[in-house]
Amino acid sequence: MNINWPKVLLSWYDGNKRDLPWRESKNPYHIWVSEVMSQQTRIEAMRPYYETWMRLFPSIKDLAEASEDDVVKAWQGLGYYSRARNLRLGAQEILAKQGGQIPTDRKTLESIQGIGPYTAGAILSIAYNLPEVAVDGNVLRVYARLYDCHEDVLKAKGKKLITSKVEETLPSARPGDFNQALMDFGTAICIPKAPRCHLCPLQKDCLAYEKGTMNDLPIRTKKKAIPITVVITLLIEQNGYYLLHKRPDKGLLRSMWEFPSVYIDDYDIVKVAREGESAIKDKKLSIGQTSSGLSKRAFSARLKLIRNEGFDGKQSLVAEEASLYGKSSKREDKKYIKGEPLLLAQHLAYKQLQETCKVMGLELLDFINEEKRLRHVFSHREWQMHVYTVKSRWRDGTAIENILSKQQKGPFSLAIENPIKGAKEVDANLDIGKNEWRWVAPKDFASLPWAGPHGKLTILCNK
Numbered sequence: 001m002n003i004n005w006p007k008v009l010l011s012w013y014d015g016n017k018r019d020l021p022w023r024e025s026k027n028p029y030h031i032w033v034s035e036v037m038s039q040q041t042r043i044e045a046m047r048p049y050y051e052t053w054m055r056l057f058p059s060i061k062d063l064a065e066a067s068e069d070d071v072v073k074a075w076q077g078l079g080y081y082s083r084a085r086n087l088r089l090g091a092q093e094i095l096a097k098q099g100g101q102i103p104t105d106r107k108t109l110e111s112i113q114g115i116g117p118y119t120a121g122a123i124l125s126i127a128y129n130l131p132e133v134a135v136d137g138n139v140l141r142v143y144a145r146l147y148d149c150h151e152d153v154l155k156a157k158g159k160k161l162i163t164s165k166v167e168e169t170l171p172s173a174r175p176g177d178f179n180q181a182l183m184d185f186g187t188a189i190c191i192p193k194a195p196r197c198h199l200c201p202l203q204k205d206c207l208a209y210e211k212g213t214m215n216d217l218p219i220r221t222k223k224k225a226i227p228i229t230v231v232i233t234l235l236i237e238q239n240g241y242y243l244l245h246k247r248p249d250k251g252l253l254r255s256m257w258e259f260p261s262v263y264i265d266d267y268d269i270v271k272v273a274r275e276g277e278s279a280i281k282d283k284k285l286s287i288g289q290t291s292s293g294l295s296k297r298a299f300s301a302r303l304k305l306i307r308n309e310g311f312d313g314k315q316s317l318v319a320e321e322a323s324l325y326g327k328s329s330k331r332e333d334k335k336y337i338k339g340e341p342l343l344l345a346q347h348l349a350y351k352q353l354q355e356t357c358k359v360m361g362l363e364l365l366d367f368i369n370e371e372k373r374l375r376h377v378f379s380h381r382e383w384q385m386h387v388y389t390v391k392s393r394w395r396d397g398t399a400i401e402n403i404l405s406k407q408q409k410g411p412f413s414l415a416i417e418n419p420i421k422g423a424k425e426v427d428a429n430l431d432i433g434k435n436e437w438r439w440v441a442p443k444d445f446a447s448l449p450w451a452g453p454h455g456k457l458t459i460l461c462n463k
């Protein structure tokens with residue numbers, strides 16, 4: 001292989017580099033933010049976020065002194081919110097321990113919250129022109145092809161092998177440009193599927209091209225299927241205000257706002273289903289399950305169970321809906337949990353939210369419409385959201401004004417029975433003393449940090 005290929009790549013970069021706002025200077029803070037933002041996000045999609053971010057938090061000091069809510073709000077829509085929180089924590093650490101200066105050695109840099117080997121390498125090479133590699137998925141792919149490497153790039157051995165190749169080939173005079181050249185080259189030419197070899201300046205040097213293996217590389221272990229949570233979300237409106245809930249201050253999307261929801265993971269659905277009729281005991285309740293896949297007997301037995309538990313006479317509506325999902329032949333629809341498990345999820349969610357609302361003096365009357373279905377995939381879990389509008393009324397004629405004035409003073413106190421677990425217990429997330437629930441008008445929605453996909457539901461609310 002021609003050892004001069006890095007020079008060829010650099011001259012390609014000189015003629016083709018992308019014009020990006022964070023490339024206008026060598027400011028390490030700009031590079032840090034841009035690298036964190038562009039992880040798992042396309043450059044075109046993150047660019048406006050980057051520009052807003054820099055307007056809101058133009059320096060490390062501004063970011064360190066900003067509230068978590070403001071930082072998370074500026075990140076809203078990019079997903080993986082821990083990245084935003086870590087940026088803020090990292091900025092606080094740099095301000096407190098490094099006098100606001102981003103360190104210039106890898107060890108100290110990697111000790112800062114949220115900065116891993118890739119980000120450290122990018123900051124050191126691009127901002128300080130230090131000979132440090134920045135190996136991400138792009139670089140693994142490009143090198144695996146250039147060197148026809150058949151090691152699994154997601155395993156330590158493959159990563160180590162490629163990292164040592166990158167170290168070996170990194171041009172000491174222009175390490176930052178070389179790392180950026182790899183980023184641009186991997187985005188424009190040596191793309192994940194169907195690499196554009198006909199346009200490639202490295203074609204002559206590429207071993208995978210020579211052997212015809214470029215479409216088989218890189219080798220990656222198949223990811224395990226991630227678990228699914230069925231999320232039943234209710235849009236509850238009273239006099240132009242919507243009931244919202246603040247998520248707990250720990251865990252996924254912590255302290256962010258959502259519409260009242262019940263989260264039921266596959267384990268709960270299967271468990272509850274098995275506690276029911278023996279007829280469905282042995283059925284596998286999984287993705288792709290259709291109502292027609294259940295025996296007629298099982299299906300009607302389940303409906304009977306629901307009828308007995310009480311579903312306010314609306315079981316037929318839900319059953320109809322469940323069977324509709326079961327029949328859908330659309331490819332996207334097939335990815336949803338449907339049929340029987342969905343029916344159960346709806347039922348359980350309704351019961352749970354009904355109990356919760358009762359404590360607030362609100363009576364839920366009926367599901368009206370399924371307004372939206374949407375799938376949201378996190379790195380470790382998928383949410384399948386079913387969003388309903390719900391009719392409600394105050395049980396004792398409470399006026400919304402009274403509720404709003406209470407809201408000014410303090411929180412609602414809630415203790416609910418959790419029907420999923422079948423035991424009377426106080427939901428830890430609804431502790432007395434926490435301001436967890438609020439009625440909010442749509443005009444004020446923009447001031448809240450929304451919990452991931454819940455933000456997308458705000459357009460369903462009457463403005």
Ligand code: SF4
Pocket residue numbers: 142145146189190191195196197200201202203206207208209214
């Ligand atoms: S020849 Fe094809 S596979 Fe090889 S580096 Fe170029 S684009 Fe990638």
